[in-house]
Amino acid sequence: MAVVPVRLSEDEVRKLNMLLERGAYRSRNEAIRALVDEGLLARLGEDEDVSQMVDRLLSLRKKRKMPIWFKSRKTAAEIVAEGRE
Numbered sequence: 001m002a003v004v005p006v007r008l009s010e011d012e013v014r015k016l017n018m019l020l021e022r023g024a025y026r027s028r029n030e031a032i033r034a035l036v037d038e039g040l041l042a043r044l045g046e047d048e049d050v051s052q053m054v055d056r057l058l059s060l061r062k063k064r065k066m067p068i069w070f071k072s073r074k075t076a077a078e079i080v081a082e083g084r085e
Contacts, residue, residue, distance in 0.1 A: 006032070 008016070016031055025031035072079060 016028055019025055019031050020028065025034065
């Protein structure tokens, strides 16, 4: 696990302490890790793990092997747009 120094405002620390008092987390470290993880997931979605899968699929395609075929009445753009709503 890496150590990342972070400066928080007094208001942020007060809010963090409120979460601890409510029993939401056992420690500031636990709270900060969970909140950072939630924020990253909200910003990145689940795309962070997709790149390895895409690389693998492209590698198989170069070898002229297509392991997965998607059939849909919708276009790819329509399917992607649905996930962004």
